[in-house]
């Protein structure tokens with residue numbers, strides 16, 4: 001059973017004129033590092049909130065299709081019941097948001113990290129052990145008693161990641177964790193994500209505008225355009241498709257429409273995303289009026 005299953009999900013915020021997600025279908029398994037890219041406004045944050053079960057609970061709006069996290073439908077029951085199951089010392093999902101300032105609250109680093117763990121009902125000893133472990137893992141051991149105003153942007157981002165990681169989530173969602181960082185700090189965050197994927201039993205979803213940066217660490221890439229998943233597959237495959245599509249002058253979401261038409265016409269195989277055999281697809285596209 002996949003950790004996260006989304007099937008034909010369309011979501012419209014309350015009062016919005018059109019959906020922010022359109023017919024999204026995907027699965028995520030433990031061990032996956034999934035890179036999510038797309039232009040500004042494409043729906044990346046909305047997809048993250050949906051994966052985390054926060055849509056429509058916290059945002060309002062209409063959700064069609066199904067989202068199953070850990071085998072349970074996220075629309076059913078009370079949010080807390082599945083985010084922090086009572087029979088487990090691990091959260092099902094934890095997420096960091098684009099702006100670390102909004103998450104690093106006015107307490108010292110260690111107080112900030114202890115805050116979330118209280119929801120898991122852990123004993124004081126286990127909390128202390130986890131705190132030591134996570135501070136060491138993210139490289140913040142020397143800053144445990146520091147207050148947010150004295151932290152750099154990269155350090156605040158690490159605190160936000162540590163606050164999610166200390167819950168030992170099965171699904172960790174990082175919404176643009178490197179957007180305000182210099183190249184050195186960006187590389188360090190990607191190295192941290194790589195360490196997580198190697199050493200911990202979890203799946204990670206990372207949002208970034210750069211497919212190239214995501215490809216350094218992710219085993220799968222997803223590209224969203226105007227709420228639709230227009231491309232998904234292994235990093236090499238997706239990176240190959242982007243210039244190829246530009247070469248024939250096609251931009252998402254036309255890719256999805258034309259790709260689907262090509263599948264329908266038997267010109268390409270519907271194996272991965274919409275584009276599995278690029279040579280045949282490009283040939284097919286060139287013959288289209």
Ligand SMILES: Nc1ncnc2c1ncn2[C@@H]1O[C@H](COP(=O)(O)OP(=O)(O)OP(=O)(O)O)[C@@H](O)[C@H]1O
Nearest residue numbers: 013014016020038039040041042043044045046047
């Ligand atoms: N609370 C809301 N109510 C109504 N519409 C919203 C709400 N939040 C987002 N949207 C709309 O949903 C669409 C997708 O927004 P979202 O924030 O998911 O995009 P994004 O890809 O994360 O963008 P960015 O890279 O700029 O963060 C946009 O058109 C946005 O205006």
